[in-house]
Amino acid sequence: xxxxxxxxxxxxxxxxxxxxxxxxxxxxxxxxxxxxxxxxxxxxxxxxxxxxxxxxxxxxxxxxxxxxxxxxxxxxxxxxxxxxxxxxxxxxxxxxxxxxxxxxxxxxxxxxxxxxxxxxxxxxxxxxxxxxxxxxxxxxxxxxxxxxxxxxxxxxxxxxxxxxxxxxxxxxxxxxxxxxxxxxxxxxxxxxxxxxxxxxxxxxxxxxxxxxxxxxxxxxxxxxxxxxxxxxxxxxxxxxxxxxxxxxxxxxxxxxxxxxxxxxxxxx
Numbered sequence: 001x002x003x004x005x006x007x008x009x010x011x012x013x014x015x016x017x018x019x020x021x022x023x024x025x026x027x028x029x030x031x032x033x034x035x036x037x038x039x040x041x042x043x044x045x046x047x048x049x050x051x052x053x054x055x056x057x058x059x060x061x062x063x064x065x066x067x068x069x070x071x072x073x074x075x076x077x078x079x080x081x082x083x084x085x086x087x088x089x090x091x092x093x094x095x096x097x098x099x100x101x102x103x104x105x106x107x108x109x110x111x112x113x114x115x116x117x118x119x120x121x122x123x124x125x126x127x128x129x130x131x132x133x134x135x136x137x138x139x140x141x142x143x144x145x146x147x148x149x150x151x152x153x154x155x156x157x158x159x160x161x162x163x164x165x166x167x168x169x170x171x172x173x174x175x176x177x178x179x180x181x182x183x184x185x186x187x188x189x190x191x192x193x194x195x196x197x198x199x200x201x202x203x204x205x206x207x208x209x210x211x212x213x214x215x216x217x218x219x220x221x222x223x224x225x226x227x228x229x230x231x232x233x234x235x236x237x238x239x240x241x242x243x244x245x246x247x248x249x250x251x252x253x254x255x256x257x258x259x260x261x262x263x264x265x266x267x268x
Contacts, residue, residue, distance in 0.1 A: 003105070003124075003126075004082070004085070004086045004088075004103065004105050005088070005101075005103040005105070005126045005128070006079060006080050006088050006101070006103065007101040007103075007128055007129065008128070009126075009128055010128045010129050010130065011132055012128075012129075012130035012131070012132060012137070012140045013126065013127065013128040013129075013130070014125065014126065014127040014128075014130075014140070014143060014144045014147055015125070015126050015127075016124075016125055016147075016148060016151075017107075017122050017123070017124045017125075018122065018123045018125070018151045018152065018154075018155050019109075019120065019121075019122050019123075019155075020120070020121060020122070020123055020154070020155045020158055020159065021119070021120050021158075021159050022119055022120075022121070022158045022159065023119035023121070024084045024085070024106045024108055024121045025084050026119075026158060027106050027121065027123055027154075027158065028083065028084045028106060030154060030158070031048075031087055031104055032048050032050060032087060033048070034046045034047065034048070037058065039157075040150070040153070040154050040157070041058065041060075041150060042060065043058055043059060043060055044059050044060055044061040044071070045057075045059045046058050046059065048078070048087075049078060050078070050081045050083070050087075051078060051081070052078055052079065052080060052081060053077060053078065054077070054078045055075065055076070055077055055078075056075065056076055056077070056078055056089065057073060057074065057075045058073070058074040058075075059071055059072070059073045059074075060072045060073075062188075064190055064191050064192075065174075065188045065189070065190065065191065066188060066189040066190070066191055066196055066201065066202060067188050067189075067202050069188065072094065073094065074091070074092070074094055075092050076089050076090045076091045076092045076099070076102075077089065077090040078090075079101070084106060085105065085106055086103065086104070086105050086106070087103070087104045088101070088102070088103040088104075089101075089102045089103075091127070093130075093135075093136055093139045093143075094139075095135045095136075095138075095139055095176050095187065096131065096134055096135035096136035096139055098129070098130070098131050098136040098139075099129065100127060100128065100129035100130055100136075101127070101128045101129045102125075102126070102127045103124075103125070103126045103127075104123065104124075104125055105123070105124040105125075105126075106121055106122075106123055106124075107121060107122040107123075107124055108120075108121045109121050109122065123151060123154075123155075125147055125151060127143060127147065130143070135176065135185070137179050138175075138176040138177040138178065138179050138182075138184075138185040139176055139177050140177065141177035141178045141179065141216050141217055142175060142176050142177025142178075142217060143177070144177075145177070145216070145217040145218060145221075149164065152164065166249060167221075167224065167225055167249065168225075168227070168228055168229065168248070168249065169224060169227045169228060169229050169231070169246035169247065169248060169249070170193070170194075170224075170246060170247055170248075170249060170252045171193065171194050171195045171224060171244050171246050171247075172189055172190035172192075172193020172194055172195040172196060172247075172252065173186060173189060173190075173193075173195045173200065173206075174186070174187045174188045174189070174190070175187055175217055175220070177216075177217060178214055178215055178216040178217050178219065178220070179215070180215045180216075181215070182205065182207075183205045183206050183207035183208070183213075183214050183215075183238070184205065184206045184214050184216075184217065184219075184220055185203070185204075185205055186200060186201070186202055186203060186204045186205070186206065187202060188202050189201060189202060190252070192255050193247070193252065194244050194245050194246055194247050195244055198235070198242040198243060198244045198245075199240075199242055200235070200237070200242060200244070204237050204238070205237060205238045206220075206235050206236070206237055207236045207237065207238060208235075208236040209223050209233045209234070209235050209236070210223070210233045210234055211234075224246065227246050228246075229246060229247055229248035229251070230245065230246070230247075231245070231246055232244060232245040232246070233246075
């Protein structure tokens with residue numbers, strides 16, 4: 001399998017392949033059109049011009065945050081395009097501002113032993129150039145988890161099968177990411193959430209929960225995936241310890257969203 005990633009590998013590089021049972025052009029539409037990107041990533045708006053040197057943006061509406069921030073925006077520049085095969089981007093990290101390098105490669109699958117298995121291909125994601133210190137070090141972990149989850153969700157959607165189950169309980173925390181021996185860096189906190197009620201704030205670092213050291217987002221999700229609404233845990237922060245009682249997904253949704261017909265929209 002030829003690697004078309006236009007940049008050299010670095011120490012902190014995200015690199016994985018997702019097999020998807022659809023034709024390459026179907027994946028390409030999801031990666032490059034506003035309709036596909038907003039559906040895949042749950043965006044408010046997106047622009048991905050297929051012209052080398054052109055700027056792109058991916059924007060999420062982010063109301064209901066303690067910080068008051070209303071949008072989370074990812075930006076950068078299109079580096080190289082091979083239709084139905086390669087989308088390479090100079091990707092600016094939103095918190096540290098470092099320029100990193102993302103390539104999404106679509107590799108067609110071929111029939112084996114003369115047996116036609118239908119349209120199938122591999123989506124190969126490589127994201128390199130993450131810093132080894134500072135905020136960008138935390139962003140490496142955050143991007144790693146979200147890219148793997150996002151690409152897995154994309155495959156499930158295109159193959160028309162269920163995606164990852166919804167969690168039972170939430171704390172109302174949003175993270176930049178984690179770093180070994182440091183903990184998880186909080187990016188923002190949902191208003192009215194258990195985390196806000198416990199006094200956790202943006203830029204706090206959570207070192208452990210219930211005595212379990214947190215080195216990555218996976219560690220935190222392993223813990224909260226086992227919790228039920230109403231259960232509590234002690235969160236050790238860099239300068240204090242707080243108790244967080246998690247809430248149900250339904251309670252969080254009803255506090256932040258309003259139902260209009262069959263659709264849920266953010267409260268204004």
